[in-house]
Amino acid sequence: MENRLTSLFNDKSSDILNVYFTAGHPALEDTATIIQYLSDAGVDLIEVGVPYSDPMADGETIQRSSSIALKNGMTLQTLFRQIKTARAEVSLPLILMGYYNQMLQYGIERFLQDCQESGVDGLIIPDLPMGIYERDYQELFDQYNVKMTFLITPETTEDRIRQADALSSGFIYMVSKSSITGSASDISDSQQAYFERIAAMDLKSPRLIGFGIHDKSTYQTACANSHGAIIGSAFIRALEGDDSLENKVKGFIGKIR
Amino acid sequence: MSQYQVDESGFYGEFGGAYIPEMLHSNIEHLKNNYLKLIYEDKFQEEFQALLKDYVGRPSPLYYAKRLSEKYGAKIYLKREDLNHTGAHKINNTIGQILLAQRLGKKRIIAETGAGQHGVATATVCALMGIECIVYMGKIDIARQAPNVARMRMLGAEVRPALSGSQTLKDATNEAIRDWINNPEDTHYIIGSVVGPHPYPDMVARFQSVISEEMRWQLQEHEGTELPDYIVACVGGGSNAAGAYYHYLDEPSVKIIAVEAAGKGIDSGESAATSVLGSMGIIHGSKTLLMQTEDGQIVEPYSISAGLDYPGIGPQHAHLINSGRAQVYSATDEEALASVLELCRLEGIIPALETAHAFAVLDKMEFKKDDIVIVNLSGRGDKDLATFTEYLNQQSGEQKTDQ
Ligand SMILES: Cc1ncc(COP(=O)(O)O)c(C=O)c1O
Numbered sequence: 045m046e047n048r049l050t051s052l053f054n055d056k057s058s059d060i061l062n063v064y065f066t067a068g069h070p071a072l073e074d075t076a077t078i079i080q081y082l083s084d085a086g087v088d089l090i091e092v093g094v095p096y097s098d099p100m101a102d103g104e105t106i107q108r109s110s111s112i113a114l115k116n117g118m119t120l121q122t123l124f125r126q127i128k129t130a131r132a133e134v135s136l137p138l139i140l141m142g143y144y145n146q147m148l149q150y151g152i153e154r155f156l157q158d159c160q161e162s163g164v165d166g167l168i169i170p171d172l173p174m175g176i177y178e179r180d181y182q183e184l185f186d187q188y189n190v191k192m193t194f195l196i197t198p199e200t201t202e203d204r205i206r207q208a209d210a211l212s213s214g215f216i217y218m219v220s221k222s223s224i225t226g227s228a229s230d231i232s233d234s235q236q237a238y239f240e241r242i243a244a245m246d247l248k249s250p251r252l253i254g255f256g257i258h259d260k261s262t263y264q265t266a267c268a269n270s271h272g273a274i275i276g277s278a279f280i281r282a283l284e285g286d287d288s289l290e291n292k293v294k295g296f297i298g299k300i301r
Numbered sequence: 302m303s304q305y306q307v308d309e310s311g312f313y314g315e316f317g318g319a320y321i322p323e324m325l326h327s328n329i330e331h332l333k334n335n336y337l338k339l340i341y342e343d344k345f346q347e348e349f350q351a352l353l354k355d356y357v358g359r360p361s362p363l364y365y366a367k368r369l370s371e372k373y374g375a376k377i378y379l380k381r382e383d384l385n386h387t388g389a390h391k392i393n394n395t396i397g398q399i400l401l402a403q404r405l406g407k408k409r410i411i412a413e414t415g416a417g418q419h420g421v422a423t424a425t426v427c428a429l430m431g432i433e434c435i436v437y438m439g440k441i442d443i444a445r446q447a448p449n450v451a452r453m454r455m456l457g458a459e460v461r462p463a464l465s466g467s468q469t470l471k472d473a474t475n476e477a478i479r480d481w482i483n484n485p486e487d488t489h490y491i492i493g494s495v496v497g498p499h500p501y502p503d504m505v506a507r508f509q510s511v512i513s514e515e516m517r518w519q520l521q522e523h524e525g526t527e528l529p530d531y532i533v534a535c536v537g538g539g540s541n542a543a544g545a546y547y548h549y550l551d552e553p554s555v556k557i558i559a560v561e562a563a564g565k566g567i568d569s570g571e572s573a574a575t576s577v578l579g580s581m582g583i584i585h586g587s588k589t590l591l592m593q594t595e596d597g598q599i600v601e602p603y604s605i606s607a608g609l610d611y612p613g614i615g616p617q618h619a620h621l622i623n624s625g626r627a628q629v630y631s632a633t634d635e636e637a638l639a640s641v642l643e644l645c646r647l648e649g650i651i652p653a654l655e656t657a658h659a660f661a662v663l664d665k666m667e668f669k670k671d672d673i674v675i676v677n678l679s680g681r682g683d684k685d686l687a688t689f690t691e692y693l694n695q696q697s698g699e700q701k702t703d704q
Contacts, residue, residue: 147597171586200327
């Protein structure tokens with residue numbers, strides 16, 4: 045079967061909306077329900093955060109959602125069960141974003157196998173170095189048809205951007221500025237210049253811009269400069285409101301596009 | 302090249318490396334490519350050595366502890382890092398790193414701290430150089446190490462509470478890393494121990510290696526040999542231990558003893574005995590031994606001593622332990638407290654709670670009469686007086702009920 049992430053990027057090359065949320069938050073069994081509502085609301089791609097005790101690159105919002113998910117009893121086995129349940133109902137690509145230690149302890153091959161079996165199309169592991177992926181894991185990822193995404197930032201050198209482009213099999217994650225997740229400011233001139241610099245590089249991989257994308261305006265700016273945008277913390281904050289889960293999900297996406 | 306030192310790719314055997322998100326890459330890469338060149342420049346070494354001598358007060362004495370020796374039946378020497386300016390070994394590293402930060406053109410310093418000793422040592426060198434200083438400290442540690450919080454503030458540093466996770470050293474480190482991600486250009490992160498991504502463990506060990514460099518000639522003066530039979534040090538992240546071992550790692554006759562904090566007991570569920578309870582994984586950008594669940598979630602450690610309350614150890618120590626070069630002991634809260642009192646009463650020295658863990662294992666080891674043992678007295682105990690007073694009161698209460 046063709047990888048759903050590959051199909052998505054074959055079919056669509058602009059205004060791709062990727063929404064991130066933390067599995068097991070607000071309630072343990074909300075994972076599959078949120079995936080269903082996001083799919084109903086028409087998002088293109090879902091990035092499921094695997095809650096971690098020490099999420100080094102994440103701001104307060106994702107730290108909080110992660111620790112709530114862990115308190116709720118989230119585990120990797122539970123997550124794969126939930127993904128399987130969701131996968132029976134939705135056909136959009138699903139990717140997981142987690143930290144290297146989680147996969148290392150679970151066993152990388154076992155993790156990839158469970159990805160394939162439950163219907164996960166790709167992974168983002170921000171603290172896995174490119175060199176180690178290439179040396180130890182690239183073949184395994186290919187074997188299990190799981191796509192990999194690497195991050196670049198405004199400080200990433202041209203050589204490394206080319207390396208990330210060559211090694212990424214899903215898309216390139218353009219971190220919008222030097223920061224942890226969760227900021228909510230407007231796009232600055234220097235960010236705009238960075239977006240244009242990368243766009244002019246003629247990379248083979250599709251580019252999605254994330255970190256700090258929090259409303260319609262920042263979403264549109266990101267889309268105008270790449271293939272699409274990733275929204276995380278702002279969506280998680282919306283999930284923490286008072287309404288029904290369905291209204292919170294659909295209300296938030298409705299305000300973005 | 303020693304098999305116990307870092308290799309070209311940043312590993313100690315299978316431990317070490319730099320498992321960091323891309324946001325940290327340019328700073329770490331720059332540091333990695335420049336640290337050796339910068340710290341071995343003549344001008345750097347001149348300044349570093351002058352500050353160690355005139356500002357820190359080095360060399361720190363190697364003191365023959367007569368009454369302690371009598372009690373344990375060996376020749377016990379104490380390496381008096383407690384006599385350094387600011388009261389611990391931590392300043393050896395912060396002097397080195399502030400000189401490095403200046404050469405890297407950084408205008409703002411961040412640090413994490415557990416016991417507050419590293420925070421104080423960082424605040425001190427920042428005051429000395431007129432550089433802005435922000436110290437992250439777990440909320441729980443802020444409460445249990447109040448004197449050091451006051452000292453940092455006196456020195457002009459801003460102490461920011463780490464409110465996430467267990468609110469101790471691990472979380473203060475997370476917060477410092479997040480700050481660095483947000484401020485990559487003007488900021489240098491002064492890590493306080495031999496932990497974190499390569500090149501930090503090696504860099505910090507080099508700055509602390511002055512401890513064993515002095516031990517060699519000092520022991521020669523005392524005993525006519527540079528080589529002790531044992532070197533004993535407590536291990537939180539492991540910087541005082543790394544400095545005390547550094548110039549002895551390739552001397553097989555010198556036995557290396559690392560002491561971890563057992564908290565309320567190794568099997569009590571409230572412990573920080575990382576090498577016993579831990580397994581290989583990634584913490585703060587380094588592959589090392591750490592306390593974690595099956596799912597790779599980092600376990601919150603416990604020790605009465607804020608400086609040892611850390612769920613990992615430096616990658617070099619993981620390698621020394623796994624390869625059998627170092628032997629690990631542990632000491633409980635109670636044993637450490639008893640050792641504090643013993644050192645006070647036998648030698649007139651009040652050690653830090655962290656340091657006391659090292660002394661607590663003397664009782665568990667078997668010595669021959671002529672064995673030379675060096676205990677690294679990593680810091681002084683002024684910061685822990687509140688804890689000690691409570692212990693004393695409890696002790697005298699127990700004595701009264703005994704009568
Ligand atoms: C006096 C003293 N000894 C030891 C330690 C533990 O750190 P390390 O293992 O890096 O020497 C600390 C940490 O705060 C300390 O203050």
